[in-house]
Amino acid sequence: METVQSIKQRFEIIGNDPKLNRAIEKAIQVAPTDISVLVAGESGVGKESIPKIIHSLSHRKHGKYIAVNCGAIPEGTIDSELFGHEKGAFTGATGTREGYFEVADGGTIFLDEVGELPLTTQVRLLRVLENGEFIKVGSSQVQKTNVRIVAATNVNLFDAIEKGKFREDLYYRLSTVDITLPALRDRKDDIHLLFRKFAADFAHKYKMPPLKLDDNAISVLQKFRWSGNIRQLRNMAEQISVLETNRDISGSTLSSYLPQEGSNLPSVIKNKKSESDFSTERDILYKVLFDMKSDLHDLKKLTLELMKNGSAKVQEINTNLIQKIYGPKEADSEISFEEEPRNTTFNNHDEDTDFDENEDEFQFAETIEEEEVLKLEQREIEMIKKSLEKNKGKRKAAADELGISERTLYRKIKQFDL
Ligand SMILES: Nc1ncnc2c1ncn2[C@@H]1O[C@H](COP(=O)(O)OP(=O)(O)OP(=O)(O)O)[C@@H](O)[C@H]1O
Incomplete structure (x- = not known):
């Protein structure tokens, strides 16, 4: 008979908090x-x-275990992912496809973020829970499956029920037994244990001596709010493991890696802009993204026409578009799409000197592009973090704010x- 202790070892679960132990015990029972x-x-x-x-x-342990992140699958495809589809059920359905409920027959399906399921999918799910029946998208034939369902949520489903976003009958079917895992801030004694485990793992991974926290640092860890819980603690342990050359960590060193009050940004990347700058930053970012998308769209259009009509015709009917993308100067001169233009790059292999210069130019342009994408991504990450912290980890409010x-x-x- 497995014990809580043996399960913790097997699944590498760290902690001795009574609420954590109770959760594992319930899972075993x-x-x-x-x-x-x-x-x-x-x-x-x-x-x-x-x-x-x-x-x-x-x-069911020899059967399949499938974990599905309901929040990450686009609404339009979730029914097909879960229940499968028939050939021709929708554009692009070129063949019949088995869904997870068919594939996992005899096994277990973990539905993470179950509160994210669209209402129509909830109806299908309720049917599977009640009698094991489901119908593929685009089919009229009822199929049977024998699947155990474990679902998870990090939002209060009662709120979702009140707002009409989650079916009450489904909630009761799913939660015959509920298991609640405590937040990290509510298991203070486990925080240092977890940190030590992560620090040891990262010391091994990055081939560095392990970190050691002084008493002050431990107390800083225990007082912190940890809105991102163990994931956040792990990320911070990794950062310190990589960046700190002095492996004895004091309270102040540790604090410098923690987001300050009212912010979720580690102080190393925190900027000094006020909150009122936030909407401006967001607007700029969306403007940049919008412009990039629009350029991409124009380029696609040009390429398509090029393929269909050849270059002369394309230049004739797209003067404005070419000017917009390449600027007036290039657009006025003869652009040849068939032969490589001299001042663009790609593969002019015959002319050695030009080739080197142009190749550099090309690589340089690529590097800039990559850097821009990275910068953009970093800005996006910062804004998401800021918004989550500002909204105390509430994703709905953060999403609304971010638009x-x-x-x-x-x-x-x-x-x-x-
Ligand atoms: N008790 C623990 N001991 C060691 N590592 C843990 C423990 N609990 C969680 N972790 C680690 O913390 C990270 C987050 O865990 P997990 O993805 O299970 O969280 P979650 O509650 O499912 O989050 P979400 O709702 O965002 O999906 C993982 O890397 C996991 O391995």
Whole structure:
């Protein structure tokens, strides 16, 4: 019989907090049944380990385990991902496709961020939970599957129910047993343990001596709010492991890596702009993105026409567009799309001297482009962090402020590991 201790070892779960132990104990108890489980807890508290424990201790352990991040799949394709589709069900459905519920027959599906499911998908999910039945998109044939569902949420589903975004009947079906993982700030004694574990891992990974915290540093760790929970602690441990040459870490050194009150930016990259600058920055960023998108669109249009009509015709009918993209000077001179123009680059292999110069130019242009993209990305990360901190980690409010959907914000948090 597995014990809480042995499970912690097997799944590398660090901590001795009673609430954490209770959560693992519940997972062990419920595992042999087919009961649906809802795992709750803030983002970054370690919810993903619970369904893995449940699956590995259940009679389904030799079956498939599929983790689906409901927040990261676009609304338009989620039904097809989960339940499959028939050939011709929609544009691009060139063949029949099995969905996760068909593939995981006999196994377990972990539905992370279940509160993000569209209402129509919730109806389909309810049906699977009630009698194991589902219908592929574009089909009329009912199929059967035998899947255990473990779902997770980091938002209060009651709020979602009140707002009409989540079905109450589905909530009760999913949460036959609920397991709540505590926030890191509520398990203060585990914080130093976790930090030591991460610091040891990173010391090994980067081949550096391990970090050592003095008492002051430990108390700074324990007093901090950790709105990003264990994920945030881990990221900070990695930063310090890489950047600090002196491996004895004092309270003030540690504080310099923590976001200051009212900000989620580590002080090393924190800038001094006031909050009122925020909307301006955002506007500029969106303007830049919009311009880039519009240029890309124009270029695509030109290329397409080039393929269809050849260069002379393209120049004739696209004078304005060519001027917009290449500027008036180039547009006035004869641009040859078939032969390489002398002052553009690519592959003029016959002329050695020109080739070298031009190749440099080309690579230089590429480097600038890459740098621009990186800068843009860094700005995006900073803005998302700022907004999340300002809104105390509430994604809905942050997404509203940023002018993007919660789903997009969720994807970006995952993408940038925020
Ligand atoms: N008790 C723990 N011991 C060691 N590492 C942990 C523990 N809990 C979580 N982690 C690590 O913290 C990170 C975040 O965990 P996880 O992805 O499970 O969080 P989550 O609650 O599912 O977050 P989200 O809701 O954003 O998906 C992972 O790298 C995970 O390995």
